Amino acid sequence: MKLIKLDAIDSTNDFLKSLASQDELDNFTVITAETQTKGKGQMGAKWLSESGKNLIMSALVKDFVFSNEQVFNLSIIVSLSVIDVLKSLDISDLSIKWPNDIMSYNKKIGGILIENTLKSDGRIVSVVGLGLNVNQTNYDELPNASSLAVIAGRSFDKDALPVLIVEKMKEKIKLWETNSTVFWNEYFNSLFRKGIPMPFKSLNTNNARQNFMGIIQGVSTIGKLQVLLEDDSVSEFDIKEIQMLY
Known part of the structure; x- marks a missing residue:
């Protein structure tokens, strides 16, 4: 695993994408940064992080996703890898x-953004x-966020985390072909608020019903959220169509 450490960067994802476009980088090359000025989350949301306190990383993954239908498989690999590492650090009540x-x-303690080229x-x-x-321990402006330090009541060696997470990713990728069903089940079982009635907000401006109740049933093979609605039908939504309210 090749690790490139940066002090400050606009976005580790953008930096790694640029490197990958110009050079034949090794698989699992990792970029980390102490500060990120333009960190991105899902749908362009900003990722705010106190300098030097948190893990900011991007990893290159090649030769795993071969079609658009397989893209979500990598989300499962990465999410479960992070969960496994955090469990080994005695972080409790983890979900995705x-x-x-x-x-x-x-509380949200981490976010993953996968960009495919x-x-x-x-x-x-x-x-x-x-x-x-x-x-980081101050989340006065982010009431739905927390950290490993807040949850566990101690500090962590954040520089050890990239190696632990990437090694776990490599392990799961190697096992994917024979264990994909097991990993999908682990992902389903780890879903936040699965099987519990909860409110959702429709992000589709053409939808007359902006807020509605539903129960998460699972996720489709291409990553759409499956929700049981009040009329007993099950609908599938992508990230641009729905927001959980909790």
């Missing part, structure tokens, strides 16, 4: 808020961005 926010209790030869190259709240 669809599609790939990492939760402890009801289709190469001219048909290969799909993925850049996996991860922001993980590690030693």
